[in-house]
Amino acid sequence: MSELHYDLMDLSVGAPAIRTPRSASDAAISAILAGHTTYTPRRGIPELLAAIRFKFDRVNGVAFTEDEIFVGAGAKHVLFCLLSAILKPGDEVVVPSPHYVGYPGLVRRAGGVPVFVDVRAEPDQVLGVAALAKVLGPRTRAVILNTPSNPTGAVIPAARLRELGTCVRAHSDAYIISDELYETFVYEGEHTSIASMSEFAAATIVVNGVSKTYGMTGWRIGYAGGPADVIQHAVTIQAELSNCPSSIGQWAGWGAITDPEASTETVAVQRARRDRAVAALQGLPGVDVSPPSGGIYLFADLTHVGRDPGDPRAPLPPGEFVDFAEAVHGVRLGAGAKFGAPHHARLTFAIDDDVLDEGLTRISEAVAEVYRKP
Template structure:
């Protein structure tokens, strides 16, 4: 049997593969600490769970409109107005089965065969595969560590060709934790407007920003707003990864196209989860604020201990809950007769030898790095880094 070529060229998600491998080892009785998953270790807030229970008890278990219930879409608009200072109407919002689903819909709605999509590296693993599925070509721009792994306006201009259609921007960023400043975004927005391009702004980590509220590119004026689709959701900010609710917000024409796609694929997102998400977005934000405080404390801990390991160094993240660690000085060392030639090998050995799951930077388009998630307990973070330190000191 021959599968469709568009599916054959898509790679499996490396982050999910690492998590699956770690879980398999745990099931075999191995003592594994995972710093791989991008999933808060907190429980979904009580008032959100209660809203879901109420929805079930009241029989809210049928199909909804493809784009989502109006109350939720209006709450999303209210949240964006309050948080970003930008107004949208409910018909400019589509609720999907997770932010990944929203992103996929947006890419399929905007990207045609042969279109180029500019993608700053390091990047989230699914961007490239979704672009390829749509028939587009990812144009990867290798950003610099000394620039905080952020796309500069000069790099953007150099990457633009007559085939360029879209820029994907992710701030706060996965895997680096970098956050674009207002000034940096203003320069990027000006180029986008001048070149008549489109931006997909992945803001799923927006509420997990430590030193200042992250600026959204749509807040910089009507012209850039007309060229931008925001991707967001409840997974990260409200510890609701398994509820699978994300959303896209943007120009009516694009949202209508995304809705047509969704009507023939997933249809509406889970009805009960929509009611829970309404409670999350429109209700108290205190649980999110408490979660942010915990992440901030963990951020300090993991950054300090990693930078204390010879051969490892990392910038302190300003958002999200990841540390992107430079391990280039460890390449070439030998572990039990096996030479560490790249970050893939190092990640495998760290898991096999000391039972800590990390994600190689190659998965994010950046060789010579590993990503550590600190969306886990302080105890696990300290134990995991202690194991990694012992591993490095033994073999380097």
């Protein structure tokens, strides 16, 4: 085996290599100099709330009122407050899987029970209506829809969203929680918010933030829009946890959202990176990967990657290739088990080109060594 790499290429990160917009940084600095460093209103500063309302209307076609939105310390924090607001102990939350790593823990900590629905056999890995109907029932309190998906990159078409929403209404009294954090990154098709469909608006909660679109993961600003009573309850929970989000982070978010030039990392740039990464992996023995329609990740199926030199067809145990690639070849991938798919690995392609290219080279070397005979 090769010697251990010490210069690690980390392709596991969930943060796009996009520089925080100058407008966001300038707004944050101005807020500091102006002394806006105290507590803010629990729901968020009025300026940011107004910017979010305008964004929802202009980009998503959803007309939220001010009492139907709130700002929190990142989309994860927002989601936890929302789940805590709507769940009672034992309530079920439907989670299409593969799923974002945080969903199960957030649901459980809010007192709920995650109910996973495997979508890997569905066309384009998008949740199917029949599969959803099987798990809906009187204990179902929420259904999470993540489009584009982390980790698969699947984009739920508008027609399917309408079918899923109709199914939820027919079989339960559940809320639809639409996680749209990756809405900017769509390469095929287009992003549609189910909240823009009037028949589902009253029971839909949209979760979003500035982390991915504007390269502001460390600023920790997320937001949500939904029914006023749910939002108010979530605001109360947030106040009990942290009083309010960072005042400076909120002003930075305002600076980004109100700047039409802030999101300058074009879709074309990320599409080119996606295509380069797919091309590098598709020819590797045992690796199954397809171009995602959206998001910033490839979710590679490693089920058939073999390591036994005497029988290259013998598959590796789940997660072993991910460990081997990091320990021996110095490239870190996201272990699929965390996303509900143990034989898979997630890798980020929305990173600096030199890191991406070197990481892809090391993955290729790791696969070659797995198959190499002694």
